[in-house]
Amino acid sequence: MGKSRLEAFSDGVIAILITIMVLELKTPNGADWDALRVTLPHLLSYVLSFVFLGIYWNNHHHMLQATHRINGTILWANLHLLFWLSLVPAATAWMGEHVHEAVPTAVYGIVLLLSGVAYFVLQRRIIAQEGPDSDLARAVGSDVKGKLSPVLYALAIGLSFINPAFADGIFVLVALIWLVPDPRIEARISSRASE
Amino acid sequence: MGKSRLEAFSDGVIAILITIMVLELKTPNGADWDALRVTLPHLLSYVLSFVFLGIYWNNHHHMLQATHRINGTILWANLHLLFWLSLVPAATAWMGEHVHEAVPTAVYGIVLLLSGVAYFVLQRRIIAQEGPDSDLARAVGSDVKGKLSPVLYALAIGLSFINPAFADGIFVLVALIWLVPDPRIEARISSRASE
Amino acid sequence: MGKSRLEAFSDGVIAILITIMVLELKTPNGADWDALRVTLPHLLSYVLSFVFLGIYWNNHHHMLQATHRINGTILWANLHLLFWLSLVPAATAWMGEHVHEAVPTAVYGIVLLLSGVAYFVLQRRIIAQEGPDSDLARAVGSDVKGKLSPVLYALAIGLSFINPAFADGIFVLVALIWLVPDPRIEARISSRASE
């Protein structure tokens, strides 16, 4: 089964998610800098979620590039990932309205945690299909980032009840860890192409 | 006539539908778990509709993969299907606001029923074009699921006036029936590919 | 210059336009049939606009299929068409809220008229590029439908100030005229393919 429609559909959904978050940026009440300043927490939440969705699109792009065939299970594992990602805009809007409050920050962390788990499951299903000697399997390797992120998200969820600012700091940290596109897969594809 | 733009357009519309439902998930009024709990019926309606649209995308994907050529009638049969699917977000939002009420639940069922009928019509038009000996015709076969679903939807519509919870149960049941991607078409494509 | 990204971008915009009109279908106030009946004018306006956008997508699909190369002028003629189409949802929502009122009906007609003109301009630019002996030029031929529609739209705009119902009738009439996919281009492509 070809992977092109899976890529196209995922691109579509992620492109829409990353864009409709803008609709939550309410027009400021007033026409001065103060009115704009009130929307700053919304804007910062938006930036954070934009980066997270960008990271998912980027990694999804890399992973699918190293994928040769898909099956029905992979289709559903992909839809499962898109489901959790689809909750990011709602979680972002809630956190944007209630910065420095425990529950919205924790819920934002839960959505990120479950998105990460769904990505991990999708990766497992694709590797199961591609085989343990596939480019993808070797490129993913021990997957330190993929295993570290859920731990950090869980930590952030817990810390948001102590001080939501700690959780925010961890979210930024995880984003920074992932912001570099995965050199392992890119390197392996390049080395293959030049063999 | 090529099928690639039909696939791209359908992917686009379904990707947008599955995503804009999120816009109906209103931000909770407040920052505690209670505020979140109030949005739970909306969230559950969203999950159900996400799964239904995911099923349609999945089956559409499989069906088009076994399709070789399309014509003007198929284009319109496809737009007809997209029309009924496009009402899913509105029906979901209404049901989410009025859980356990008869009319919104029945209307949700009607939208699902007519989407199912439109899918059936599209499938008939494609099989008419592909011919009775085509891969698709044989893969679809007696189409038990496709014939059972409308009956179950009709039952749900009726039952929603007795107890909407019965209807909800049937919606979940139909989703479960379809959740498994159609092994018939997938199997046939695989066996063909290996001939 | 390849036409694939032009097709993809147009598909994207039309898919989004046809879908976001659903967001204007406000959730009924209440949970009974009466509440639903109040939204009926909105729903009918939505159906009409869905059909119009479906016709444009369909004809655009056929026209681009007979197009071999595009240039910068065609890109802008296409964006010009997408601009007028992008006003359809707003015009639909306004007409849906004020059925049987002159100005919203006339404005809806104006948006359709200018969309039709923009489509005609795009078609002219593509034929200028393809040449007078191209498949497309011969397929379009005297373009009776394309010339009749603006006349009917202008008539509808005028009549909406006498009785908006007359204008509505003309909108439905134009939709019916176009609903049949253009057999000229389809026939010519088929005959070419079998030569």
Added chain:
Amino acid sequence: MGKSRLEAFSDGVIAILITIMVLELKTPNGADWDALRVTLPHLLSYVLSFVFLGIYWNNHHHMLQATHRINGTILWANLHLLFWLSLVPAATAWMGEHVHEAVPTAVYGIVLLLSGVAYFVLQRRIIAQEGPDSDLARAVGSDVKGKLSPVLYALAIGLSFINPAFADGIFVLVALIWLVPDPRIEARISSRASE
């Protein structure tokens, strides 16, 4: 690394941005011409932003057409451009509600300025990858338009505090400068193709 998914994703995001701005065109309060006239500033802001996003899509299309390979840095430079473009709808809505006021006009200019800078960065990254002798590098050449635009945007931002109408005039001027699709790249591609 192939560029097709980058193109598809960018097309998707820009198509959505250009379309969701329509959602900010609130339905007029009333059914007469006066009600429509009130929405005129919104409509004009929408036209301006539609043209700007159309220009970006157009130039992006041309630039990517002359691009052969991409890498991780280009992916992120592209997401960075999409981020600033994604703020255009919000800036447009704010300016539409407060025409002839300094801060919303200046903020609109800032979003355009940073979008222009992000486009410039993306172009630099692609040229770095393609090499100084590439078609793209020679086509871009001294890039007068690309260097003039930020200067004009900065001027507009400053002038908006004296008289926002001056800034509006500069926005229209920059749009007109870019409205012509870039003949340099198009010419070079054509000449290459005919070699």
